[in-house]
Amino acid sequence: MNSKDILLALDQVAENSSKNEKQALVTGFAANDEFKAVCKLAYDPFMIFGIQPTKAHEAIEPGELFFDENGTHEFLQDLIDRKLTGNAAKDALEKQLRTLSKESAELLIRILRKDLRAGFSESTINKAVPDLIPVFPYMRCSLPKEAKIEEWDWSKGVISQEKADGMFANGNRIKGTLFFASRQGSPFPMDEFGDLIEESKIKLRENFQYHGELVVERNGEILAREIGNGILNSVLKGGTFGEGERPIYLVWDLIPINAVKAKGQYNTPYLNRLKDIRDSLKDAKHIRMIETKAVTSLAAAYDHFFSITKQGKEGTVIKRPDMIWKDGTSKQQVKLKIEAPCELEIYDIADGKIGSKNEGLPGALRCRSACGKLKVDVAVKNEKMRKDIEKDRTGWKGKIVTVVFNQLLSPSASNDDYSLFLPRLAEDVYRTDKSDADNLERIQEQFNNIITGKAA
Known part of the structure; x- marks a missing residue:
């Protein structure tokens, strides 16, 4: 297949909406070495070209040659090997586009953008040609109930880290180059990341x-x-950072490139990996280790969790110091998440906000503890519930509802009552089997039991 044939094949795949038929087409086309090579160039995350085509490149008047007639593969390899960089790379790209046919130029642009625009991904290619495209693995967190964290050896210290709120990025340091990629392995254009790079x-x-x-x-x-x-x-x-803005890379782990594969594993204990990161980042300005501390009890881990969430951040992840790295879900690293239930009494119904679609309709249930020391508004769960409440507002008052929350909030300068952080209704109906709400002491006890791992 020449480059014109490959582009026509890609367009044929793109026009087909059936996933199974796309797979069949790609499998058939991938029997051709040239088609297979184009797929690898476009989707192999370790093939970095260091140049991004612009709209101006798309407007260049094309020539008549195909890839194999114009040294295009050699041009791409020179980009990968960093033999062509900067202005030399830009000049060489323009020369390619001026001599290639319209179809070949379009195919080259798609390759450089790492997107063949055909509606299939690396997984489709690898089903056609097993392991042709390296897939970036990822180690996911477990939740507390899945990992039995109360049984960890806390006396030796457990690592607690902020769960960052930024954009996940793999930093790949290979052959004297550095590129950042998404979780799926798509490389980020790095023109604006000079100092960080x-x-x-x-x-x-x-x-x-x-x-x-x-x-x-x-x-x-x-x-x-x-x-x-x-x-x-x-x-x-393609935008730029504003005045006073710069990217910062917050790091929490590293693995050797040879472990970057499906079902990959790296057995060096996490504490050793963390020390490696800390030592290498001394005096760094653009790269930092994620906020990290050692805790010796589950209660201390939750103290760190609360200190992070009070700053409006997402939370924390706890990790065993002997944790290995592996592709998949790890029970040695756990995303802390507290969901505690309590029973509250509905004492009033609040309407939706003025100007909202629920203005004049039930928007929230005003709830309180049995002792009246805790009060919180809890949003109506869904439209069915909203309609049920509107039919009989009086009938809902005095009823008991189960409310799930993430943190018990103490009184503040602006609020004399205890309250709840992120309260939401467990169900869209009130309890018919209960007539008494929990008091503040009972709510605090249930919450503490979850933190200490005593809750059922």
Whole structure:
């Protein structure tokens, strides 16, 4: 197949909406070595070209040659080997586009953008040609109930880390180069990450992959997730960082490149890996180890969790010091999450906010503990419940509902009552089997039992 044939094949796959038929087409086309090579160039995350085509490149008047007639494969290999960089790479790309046919030029642009625009992914290619495209593995967290964290040996110390709110990024240090990629292995365009890239080449170990999150710092302060990720998304689409803004890479793990594969594993204990990260990042300005502390009890781990969530951040992850790294879900690292139930009495119904779609309709249940020391508004769970309440508001008052929450909040300068953090209704009906709410002491006891692992 020449490049024109390959582009026509890709368009044929793109036009087919059936997943099974796409797979069959890709499997058939992948029997051709040239088609297979194009798929590898476009989707192998370790083949980094270091240049992104622009709209101006798309507008270049094409020539008549195909890939194999114009040294295009050699051009791409020179980009990968870093023989062509900077302005030399840009000039060479323009030369390629001016001499290639319209179809070949389009195919080259798709390859450089790492997107063949045919509606299939690495998994489709690997089903056609097993292991043709390296797949970035990922170690997921377990939840507390799945990992039996109360049975961990806390006396030796457990590692507690902030769960960052940024954009997950693999930092890949290979062959003297550094590139960041998404969880799926898609490389980030790095034109705006110059200082971070240069420091990474000095501070990060050769032939290792680092795991962390990109965040944005503005005038020395890390921005909230929704702001920082918005800036990062804009930059990754060709935008620029604003005045006083710069990307920061928060790191929590590293593994050798040879472990970066499906079902990969790295047996060096996590405490050793963490020390390696800490030692290598001394005096770094753009790369930092994620906020980390050692805790010797589950209660202390939750204290750290609460200190993080009170800052408006997502929470924490606890990790055993002997934790190995593996592709898949690990019971040696746990995302802390508290969900405690309590029974509260409905004492009033609050309407939806003025100007909202629920204005004048039930918006929240005003609930309190039996002793009246805790009060909290809990949003109506769904439209069915809203309609049921509207039919008989009076009938709902005095009823008991189960409320799930993440933290018990003490009285503050602006509120004399205890309250709940992230309260939500367990069901869209009130309890018909209960007529008494929990008092504050009972709510506190249930919450503490969950923290200490005593809850059933």
